[in-house]
Amino acid sequence: MKRVFISFRHEDKSQVNGLRLLAANDKFDIEFYDESVQTAIDSQNATYIKSKIREKIARTSVTVCMVSGLTYTSAWVDWELETSFAKGNKLIFMGLKNGPETIRLPALAKQLGLPWFLWDHDHLARLIEAK
Template sequence: MGGGTGGGLLGSDIKGLEEKVKQRLAEAKGEVSRHVFISFDHEDLNDVNLLRGQAKNDNMDLQFDDHSVKEPYDSNNADYIKRNIREKIDRCSVTVVYLSDKSATSKWVNWEIEESLKRGKGVIGVYKGDTPPTRTPPAFQQNGCKAVSWEHATVMKAIEDASLKR
């Protein structure tokens, strides 16, 4: 006897399939947008927002989906903060560390690098100017992470390389 509701796809299943198809089509065209977590010291927020803005500009060859922390967590509970940051890192394939004097001494940036590596994520550093910084976070240096200058093609290549090597 026939009948029943059997076998149809749910709306959530269809949406998931649509996303997978869109991603595969983008990959076939070479238009993959990598999911990145940007690790930085809060005092460098203006520079990081400029980097974020450039990645959203269709006229730039810098393209990634930013899953990093936009606003500081309103909490003094380190476990709560770490749990929320871990969730964001888990959504990404690469952590981009904005290298500055402030990030070199930030315990949070250092922890985010360690956590990213522990979770199998690629990690790269980005710096402004022509010369790499002399000081970097200890975890960045100890793990031999690559630092690149803030040039669109260079940053995108480093993100892609880090994504493939993880």
């Protein structure tokens, strides 16, 4: 079973909820983990929240960043991606359904020259399943 961490801006949570339907599809052996937070990354709560998110990332081999027009502004998304990359997770960047056709990627994606894809749940499932 592929275990996948989902990284996204808290404000995009309602759109991301549909992604979890892939886990219910019999064609795919996928389990999702995520943590939606609104706490400032430098707050006192951040240390505790980071420890909980790090535990979830530790149980995964793939991180899917669901990208909206403002995802690049999220310090939490940046931290989740950096933590996932340091762990060795495969990183996938997928635009949200009905999202913009041009976006600005988070810093790590730009630094690594990683592509992003317009929303396509079948393509996303294949990307997750691929080695």
